Amino acid sequence: MRFVEDDGVWKCEIKMNENHHDNSTNEEQQFLAVRDLEKIHMRGETQVPALRGLSCAFEKGSFNFVLGPSGSGKSTLLYLLGALDDPSAGEVCFQGQSLDSLTEPQRDHYRREQVGFIFQSFNLLKTLNAVDNVLVPFLPQGISADLRQRAVDLLKQVGLEHRLEHHPHHLSGGEQQRVAIARALLKKPELVLADEPTGELDSESGAEVFRYLRQLHEEQQTTVIVVTHDERYLEKADRLLHLADGRLLREDVHNG
Amino acid sequence: MFRFALSNLLNRKARSTLALLGLTVAIAGMVGLFSIVEGLDRITEESFSRIPGILVMQTGAPIPLFSRLPAEWGEDLKKVEGVKIVCPEIWVRVNVLEGKMILNPPRFLLGVDVELWNALSHALYRDDLVEGRFLNNDDIGTRNVVLSESIQREMKLKLGESFSLNGEDATLVGVYETGSILIDVTIIMDIGSVREQARFDPTAVSAYYVEAVDDDLNEEVIEDIRDVFRGRKGDRWVPTSSVLSIEENPLETMIEGLDRWLKSASSASPPQLSEEPKSSSEPLDVSPAEDKIVTEDDLEIEERLQVDESIPIDVQTADTWGEKFGDFMSELDFIMFILTSIGMTIAALGVVNTMLMSVSERIIEIGILKANGWSKKHVLSLISYESGILGFGGGCLGCLFGWIATLIVNVSFPDRVELYASPQLLCFSLFFSIVLGLLAGLYPAIWAMRMMPMDAIRRG
Numbered sequence: 246m247r248f249v250e251d252d253g254v255w256k257c258e259i260k261m262n263e264n265h266h267d268n269s270t271n272e273e274q275q276f277l278a279v280r281d282l283e284k285i286h287m288r289g290e291t292q293v294p295a296l297r298g299l300s301c302a303f304e305k306g307s308f309n310f311v312l313g314p315s316g317s318g319k320s321t322l323l324y325l326l327g328a329l330d331d332p333s334a335g336e337v338c339f340q341g342q343s344l345d346s347l348t349e350p351q352r353d354h355y356r357r358e359q360v361g362f363i364f365q366s367f368n369l370l371k372t373l374n375a376v377d378n379v380l381v382p383f384l385p386q387g388i389s390a391d392l393r394q395r396a397v398d399l400l401k402q403v404g405l406e407h408r409l410e411h412h413p414h415h416l417s418g419g420e421q422q423r424v425a426i427a428r429a430l431l432k433k434p435e436l437v438l439a440d441e442p443t444g445e446l447d448s449e450s451g452a453e454v455f456r457y458l459r460q461l462h463e464e465q466q467t468t469v470i471v472v473t474h475d476e477r478y479l480e481k482a483d484r485l486l487h488l489a490d491g492r493l494l495r496e497d498v499h500n501g
Numbered sequence: 502m503f504r505f506a507l508s509n510l511l512n513r514k515a516r517s518t519l520a521l522l523g524l525t526v527a528i529a530g531m532v533g534l535f536s537i538v539e540g541l542d543r544i545t546e547e548s549f550s551r552i553p554g555i556l557v558m559q560t561g562a563p564i565p566l567f568s569r570l571p572a573e574w575g576e577d578l579k580k581v582e583g584v585k586i587v588c589p590e591i592w593v594r595v596n597v598l599e600g601k602m603i604l605n606p607p608r609f610l611l612g613v614d615v616e617l618w619n620a621l622s623h624a625l626y627r628d629d630l631v632e633g634r635f636l637n638n639d640d641i642g643t644r645n646v647v648l649s650e651s652i653q654r655e656m657k658l659k660l661g662e663s664f665s666l667n668g669e670d671a672t673l674v675g676v677y678e679t680g681s682i683l684i685d686v687t688i689i690m691d692i693g694s695v696r697e698q699a700r701f702d703p704t705a706v707s708a709y710y711v712e713a714v715d716d717d718l719n720e721e722v723i724e725d726i727r728d729v730f731r732g733r734k735g736d737r738w739v740p741t742s743s744v745l746s747i748e749e750n751p752l753e754t755m756i757e758g759l760d761r762w763l764k765s766a767s768s769a770s771p772p773q774l775s776e777e778p779k780s781s782s783e784p785l786d787v788s789p790a791e792d793k794i795v796t797e798d799d800l801e802i803e804e805r806l807q808v809d810e811s812i813p814i815d816v817q818t819a820d821t822w823g824e825k826f827g828d829f830m831s832e833l834d835f836i837m838f839i840l841t842s843i844g845m846t847i848a849a850l851g852v853v854n855t856m857l858m859s860v861s862e863r864i865i866e867i868g869i870l871k872a873n874g875w876s877k878k879h880v881l882s883l884i885s886y887e888s889g890i891l892g893f894g895g896g897c898l899g900c901l902f903g904w905i906a907t908l909i910v911n912v913s914f915p916d917r918v919e920l921y922a923s924p925q926l927l928c929f930s931l932f933f934s935i936v937l938g939l940l941a942g943l944y945p946a947i948w949a950m951r952m953m954p955m956d957a958i959r960r961g
């Protein structure tokens with residue numbers, strides 16, 4: 246698969262062995278790509294267009310920010326990237342595969358094994374303690390002692406060693422988000438999607454969250470895409486995508 | 502997974518408790534209602550299956566107490582081929598025992614021909630003796646009696662003790678126990694003594710109990726007896742309101758009580774307990790076995806009396822007589838079924854409502870699970886576990902409480918009712934509870950599962 250600009254439109258070609266002659270940057274661009282993405286939400290009878298033909302690509306191992314005013318379609322984009330929603334038109338390609346073309350089990354696998362999603366409102370399960378919340382993706386398969394140990398280690402890594410058995414309502418917002426991060430990291434994802442992960446946190450907890458995301462990105466070359474309002478957390482060489490009104494306004498690289 | 506389901510339930514105590522309570526009440530109610538029917542069925546079956554012979558009564562009489570037959574017909578019965586023994590019986594109601602009026606449960610005095618009764622190869626009461634002795638030839642002309650253990654207990658009588666029976670002294674010589682509340686209401690005495698005390702028409706008896714040379718011949722003997730008596734002139738039993746208001750029999754008392762209870766329970770239109778009147782145009786085709794026990798309603802009894810007028814006697818095995826009661830039971834079964842269905846529906850709605858109460862919470866949760874890569878199958882099995890546990894728990898508790906309730910009722914009113922919750926009933930109730938729980942749990946789940954995870958998460 247490759248992305249070619251053709252009359253100003255990005256095309257996602259799903260032919261794996263066609264692009265061996267392409268240069269290395271092109272190879273990396275194929276990790277995650279979006280083409281002509283449209284999404285229309287229904288609010289009762291009225292149609293609310295959230296994305297109006299958006300095309301862009303994300304390189305493997307990059308750290309990306311999606312910026313833009315409220316209502317510009319940032320969350321919608323992220324949900325589509327994570328296969329948590331279906332686009333109205335256009336497509337999302339992950340490693341050359343259109344998410345649309347995946348079978349139901351393949352989609353489940355994509356959500357379970359390849360993408361770690363971090364929500365603004367944490368979305369932990371109220372009835373489970375911290376460790377079990379981290380283990381949620383793998384509960385149906387049965388939890389090995391190794392995996393459980395890994396979950397505990399991850400929680401220790403995010404500074405929650407004294408909160409392992411606590412239920413979400415006994416945890417602060419920052420602690421809940423750290424549990425959610427541990428949950429996203431347990432699967433060793435290739436892609437982490439975070440929708441305003443610091444939106445409900447104080448600045449100290451927010452900085453902490455970004456510390457873990459940076460650490461993950463550096464240690465495992467995970468591709469990270471973060472939606473945020475807060476420009477404080479930008480660092481040099483981060484890629485920035487500016488959205489407005491459901492379209493890509495511009496994209497650039499942050500330079501400190 | 503199972504642990505997750507359990508922790509979901511335990512961490513939503515209010516919801517789980519409500520759902521469990523709803524199920525428990527529903528299932529306990531179901532067990533209770535059906536145990537009444539089963540109890541009646543079982544009593545009847547037990548009571549009548551222990552009487553192997555043939556009952557001969559006046560046509561139209563619902564029970565021997567109301568029946569009158571000429572005394573000399575015993576000779577004619579004896580002559581029928583295959584008949585071994587014909588025992589005349591006189592049935593009288595016991596109104597006063599030890600100076601106390603007897604209303605409920607009723608008691609009956611049965612006068613038997615002691616010699617003939619002892620000649621039967623199987624004889625009710627005689628074969629059920631638990632203490633003392635049955636009447637023998639020495640008791641002829643005396644006021645010695647045999648009565649049931651429950652009457653003995655009630656009157657605190659010892660063997661050999663005398664007590665007052667309908668105003669005259671009687672002496673206890675034996676105690677029997679059949680365990681059936683329909684049978685253990687009888688006090689047995691020599692037929693001559695009963696006749697004398699009750700000033701019973703000397704040319705009449707109440708009924709005959711006929712033993713054939715072989716129980717297997719019963720059906721043929723019954724047909725032969727009918728042939729002999731067909732066309733013979735005899736009085737039909739006609740109810741008088743005085744008889745009906747004073748005389749009660751245990752069946753009727755029970756039915757009446759149930760009827761009243763049912764009517765009060767279902768404040769709606771009263772259930773139709775009555776039989777359907779049979780067409781009287783072909784009286785010969787109507788076998789008495791198909792008749793049903795009547796309620797005390799005069800009108801209905803009269804309708805019933807238009808049946809088989811050509812035979813003045815009603816001949817059938819005790820089993821068949823029991824089946825008549827069974828037919829009535831099945832009508833009762835049907836009413837119970839309707840009542841229970843209404844109860845179940847209300848309970849099911851309650852359970853579903855409890856489950857739906859938290860549906861938005863549930864939808865978010867399912868959205869989160871799906872966002873974490875749970876397949877539909879996994880979500881379904883989680884919900885099934887949860888609802889299954891609720892259904893099973895509610896079912897077990899319901900069965901337990903229902904069963905305990907039947908035991909309490911049985912112990913509290915040992916001589917009046919006998920409720921029976923059979924293992925089958927309990928199993929069915931448990932099964933029903935699980936199904937109910939699953940349906941209530943799966944409904945919101947299937948709904949939530951059709952949504953994309955994002956829609957589900959945003960919905961909350």
Ligand SMILES: Nc1ncnc2c1ncn2[C@@H]1O[C@H](COP(=O)(O)OP(=O)(O)O)[C@@H](O)[C@H]1O
Nearest residue numbers: 286287288293295315316317318319320321959
């Ligand atoms: N599930 C939904 N139903 C209806 N409208 C929605 C839904 N999700 C988003 N929208 C609308 O789509 C537009 C873009 O939303 P969103 O992607 O959440 O923007 P952002 O995250 O940039 O604030 C907004 O106008 C929002 O109201």
Ligand SMILES: [Mg+2]
Nearest residue numbers: 319320321441
């Ligand atoms: Mg948003």
